Amino acid sequence: MIRFDRVSKRYEPGIDALSDLSFDVAEREMVVVSGHSGAGKSTLLKLIAAVEKSTGGAVLVGGQNVSGLARSALPYLRRRIGMVFQDQKLLFDRNVFENVMLPLSIAGFPVRDAAQRVRAALDKVGLATREKALPVMLSGGEQQRLAIARAVVNRPSLLLADEPTAHLDSETAADVARIFHEFHHVGVTVLIATYADDLFPGARRLQLSHGKLLP
Amino acid sequence: MKTWLVQHREAALLALRRLAAAPVNSLLSLLAIGIALALPAGGQMLLANAVHLAGTISAVPQISIFMAANAERRATTEIESRLNKYGGVKQVQFMARDETLARMKTNPGLRDVIEALPGNPFPDAFVVTATDERPEAMEKLAAEFRQWPLVEHVQLDSAWVRRLDALLKLGRTAVLLLGALLGAGLIAISFNIIRMQVLTHRAEIEVSQLLGATDAFIQRPFLYYGVLLGLGGGVVAWLLVGAAALWLRAPLSELVQLYDLTVVLQSLDPRDSALLLGFAAGLGWLGAMISLRQHLR
Numbered sequence: 001m002i003r004f005d006r007v008s009k010r011y012e013p014g015i016d017a018l019s020d021l022s023f024d025v026a027e028r029e030m031v032v033v034s035g036h037s038g039a040g041k042s043t044l045l046k047l048i049a050a051v052e053k054s055t056g057g058a059v060l061v062g063g064q065n066v067s068g069l070a071r072s073a074l075p076y077l078r079r080r081i082g083m084v085f086q087d088q089k090l091l092f093d094r095n096v097f098e099n100v101m102l103p104l105s106i107a108g109f110p111v112r113d114a115a116q117r118v119r120a121a122l123d124k125v126g127l128a129t130r131e132k133a134l135p136v137m138l139s140g141g142e143q144q145r146l147a148i149a150r151a152v153v154n155r156p157s158l159l160l161a162d163e164p165t166a167h168l169d170s171e172t173a174a175d176v177a178r179i180f181h182e183f184h185h186v187g188v189t190v191l192i193a194t195y196a197d198d199l200f201p202g203a204r205r206l207q208l209s210h211g212k213l214l215p
Numbered sequence: 216m217k218t219w220l221v222q223h224r225e226a227a228l229l230a231l232r233r234l235a236a237a238p239v240n241s242l243l244s245l246l247a248i249g250i251a252l253a254l255p256a257g258g259q260m261l262l263a264n265a266v267h268l269a270g271t272i273s274a275v276p277q278i279s280i281f282m283a284a285n286a287e288r289r290a291t292t293e294i295e296s297r298l299n300k301y302g303g304v305k306q307v308q309f310m311a312r313d314e315t316l317a318r319m320k321t322n323p324g325l326r327d328v329i330e331a332l333p334g335n336p337f338p339d340a341f342v343v344t345a346t347d348e349r350p351e352a353m354e355k356l357a358a359e360f361r362q363w364p365l366v367e368h369v370q371l372d373s374a375w376v377r378r379l380d381a382l383l384k385l386g387r388t389a390v391l392l393l394g395a396l397l398g399a400g401l402i403a404i405s406f407n408i409i410r411m412q413v414l415t416h417r418a419e420i421e422v423s424q425l426l427g428a429t430d431a432f433i434q435r436p437f438l439y440y441g442v443l444l445g446l447g448g449g450v451v452a453w454l455l456v457g458a459a460a461l462w463l464r465a466p467l468s469e470l471v472q473l474y475d476l477t478v479v480l481q482s483l484d485p486r487d488s489a490l491l492l493g494f495a496a497g498l499g500w501l502g503a504m505i506s507l508r509q510h511l512r
Contacts, residue, residue, distance in 0.1 A: 018377040051425065067447075072430075073422075075428060078425065083424070083425060083426075091422060102423065102426060103426045103427065105222070106423060108219075108221075110217075
């Protein structure tokens, strides 16, 4: 599903976020990328969705080298990937339903089926009763679950999450982690960058330190 | 195809919602565009009326020949036969002084004046049209007639037609120039408003890109916004010109009555109205397009 082949990412001037990184993630696998703050976890996820481009090596997603993709091809890559961002990136002028609807509108999903999909996604994360609420009215845990619902509404085969349990109390964090486990169980490839890797027992670990993979 | 339509409808609705979300801002923008467009549109309205007026007045250039008041009937007849035989003369219309007097007396304003005069103040006259209507040829013909005996005055009325023609041409150029200038102004206004819109919706644009939106998807609501701005401004301009036409109608018809003309000032005709709205929408779109090229990358 994902292959990193001697990937490096350098931010000018001369800061190596990742260097000479090689690993594979198989289909339906759940992988936790852990490491200290600044170890390069976020960068790694951004390279997969081509939000950033590697400065060396190849990042293959589904056999496609995403660092070489033309700008016009990026949208179609990203529609296949569900992303939960570190800062969530919710739209605060749209309600819960509309936030989750956005990826489907973007993909040109038929309207009637789309509403059903949105409700199914909200139901899965336990927000079925909050669809008219604005994001500001939600608690931290609810906002995180909303971000997850938006990431999975397209039913992507690959789910990326950047620190999805940060700033959550332990009970809420466990709740969010459980949702990721559920998606993993139904066959989604899940890649989670987190420093709380104990929340994801059974997942394969990739330990990053200063942009390098620890054995 | 259906998806495409749905996406366009959604983008248009989103643009409408954004316009409605800041009503005061939107109204002021529409007013600015409307006033800018009202200038060339108003010019076109006046021009179209002037062209219509010019069309109602005979455009065939004529030469009027007035005999001396003391010319006898015989002299006049001789001139008439000379005119009829003269090469280059197409048609001769004789206007006897008695008939002219009778005709003028039917005008109630003039009758009192004429009756106060001792005799018939009108001379015998001919109205001549030429085979060659070019101004130079007409001028030559008139000069020839001036040499003839007992011809008191020869008047070439093609001069004012030429003046009117030149004036209308100038008016057309002025309207075009004004249109081009203020059209460029509209593009600038649209450019700036869309720039502000892009800044306002930065977060939404970024999230949409991350969720796999194409550039076309992201640009669409902004382009509709530009089109709606232009179109709305065009409607404002159309209303302004219409109101001006109504308001000017009475005073203008009073004015031209003094020149024995009747004019009912008309607002923009359907063709000009459609052109105005079409151009306004198109320029709004163009401004938005240029702005997006600059600010969306």
